Amino acid sequence: MNLGNKHEPTTCQLIGxxxxxxxxxxxxxxxxxxxxxPMRFNxxxxxxxxxxxxxxxxxxxxxxxxGLVTRTVFxxxxxxxxxxxxxxxxxxxxxLQGLGAWAIEHRPTIVAARDAYDARRE
Amino acid sequence: MNLGNKHEPTTCQLIGxxxxxxxxxxxxxxxxxxxxxPMRFNxxxxxxxxxxxxxxxxxxxxxxxxGLVTRTVFxxxxxxxxxxxxxxxxxxxxxLQGLGAWAIEHRPTIVAARDAYDARRE
DNA sequence: CGGTATCCAGGAAGATACTG
DNA sequence: CAGTATCTTCCTGGATACCG
Numbered sequence: 174m175n176l177g178n179k180h181e182p183t184t185c186q187l188i189g190x191x192x193x194x195x196x197x198x199x200x201x202x203x204x205x206x207x208x209x210x211p212m213r214f215n216x217x218x219x220x221x222x223x224x225x226x227x228x229x230x231x232x233x234x235x236x237x238x239x240g241l242v243t244r245t246v247f248x249x250x251x252x253x254x255x256x257x258x259x260x261x262x263x264x265x266x267x268x269l270q271g272l273g274a275w276a277i278e279h280r281p282t283i284v285a286a287r288d289a290y291d292a293r294r295e
Numbered sequence: 296m297n298l299g300n301k302h303e304p305t306t307c308q309l310i311g312x313x314x315x316x317x318x319x320x321x322x323x324x325x326x327x328x329x330x331x332x333p334m335r336f337n338x339x340x341x342x343x344x345x346x347x348x349x350x351x352x353x354x355x356x357x358x359x360x361x362g363l364v365t366r367t368v369f370x371x372x373x374x375x376x377x378x379x380x381x382x383x384x385x386x387x388x389x390x391l392q393g394l395g396a397w398a399i400e401h402r403p404t405i406v407a408a409r410d411a412y413d414a415r416r417e
Numbered sequence: 418c419g420g421t422a423t424c425c426a427g428g429a430a431g432a433t434a435c436t437g
Numbered sequence: 438c439a440g441t442a443t444c445t446t447c448c449t450g451g452a453t454a455c456c457g
Contacts, residue, residue: 184395184398184399185323185324185327187395187398187399187402188323188391188394188395188398189320189323189324190398190402191394191397191398192314192317192318192323192394193318195314195318196314196315196317196318196319197318197449198311198449198450201307201310201311201314202307202311205306205307213418213419214418214419214420215418215419218419225450225451225452226419226420226421227420227421227422227450227451227452228449228450228451230419230420230421231450237412238408238409238412238413239405239408239409239412240404240405240407240408240409240411240412241405241408246419250418251418251419252418252419252420252457253418253419254418254419254420261401261404261405261408264397264401265397268393268394268397269310271390271393272310272313272314272390273306273309273310275313275386275387275390276306276309276310276312276313277306277309279383279386280309280312282362282383283361283362283363283383285362286360286361286362286363286383287360287361287362289362290359290360290362291360319429320429320430335438335439336438336439336440337438337439340439347430347431347432348439348440348441349430349431349432349440349441349442350429350430350431352439352440352441353429353430368439372438373438373439374437374438374439374440375438375439376438376439376440
């Protein structure tokens with residue numbers, strides 16, 4: 174960890190923070206789903222293929238903590254909990270679209286470079 | 296958007312790939328430094344505070360493999376190896392600037408949300 | 418239904434030592 | 438100088454079981 178002695182974080186470190194938040198295994202999927210509207214816990218669990226209950230909980234807690242997602246409990250029986258993006262969370266969508274566009278545009282190049290590299294080393 | 300198709304990668308998964316590449320602990324720092332021009336191995340090591348030789352090597356190999364960075368060996372004594380961004384690597388810079396702008400703009404909000412959350416749970 | 422609590426395996430990353 | 442090799446430690450995430 175390199176938070177040095179400077180009092181102001183560098184842009185690099187800020188980017189690092191964002192990526193630490195958004196760059197984990199599941200966050201993008203969850204945020205993307207919530208972009209279309211609020212969802213219940215098990216709806217998310219079903220929609221995000223392969224996620225464990227534990228990881229969904231952790232992901233949602235992290236997003237909630239950073240003010241990107243709200244958690245609303247309806248005290249019914251059986252209980253119901255809705256998750257929804259906050260305004261701040263919505264702004265994330267735009268950024269993710271940027272990432273998505275870049276990914277779509279350059280993926281063929283990257284795959285080709287990867288294959289070439291692997292062939293060279295094989 | 297449709298997420299059900301399992302045969303072609305969804306945008307979400309593409310974004311996930313990008314984040315897996317760029318979202319690790321050191322990549323952003325290295326790319327940011329190379330944005331200003333080529334650098335030698337030890338220059339990078341000195342500039343990226345706290346990185347181990349091992350992790351710098353791994354980071355650079357990964358970037359090289361994906362065609363984001365070139366590795367040029369000068370067969371001098373002592374040896375000299377320059378790393379530089381490729382054109383593809385340059386396009387990453389723009390994206391990182393987007394992330395940086397988002398981070399700078401919303402960081403206060405996130406920190407506040409985090410503090411509020413922690414206070415609530417404390 | 419919507420979680421927690423607990424255990425465990427596997428990979429990521431640090432420290433250190435050695436090499437062309 | 439620019440790495441590789443090895444060891445170890447730490448953390449992430451999966452599986453499972455249980456609770457309000």
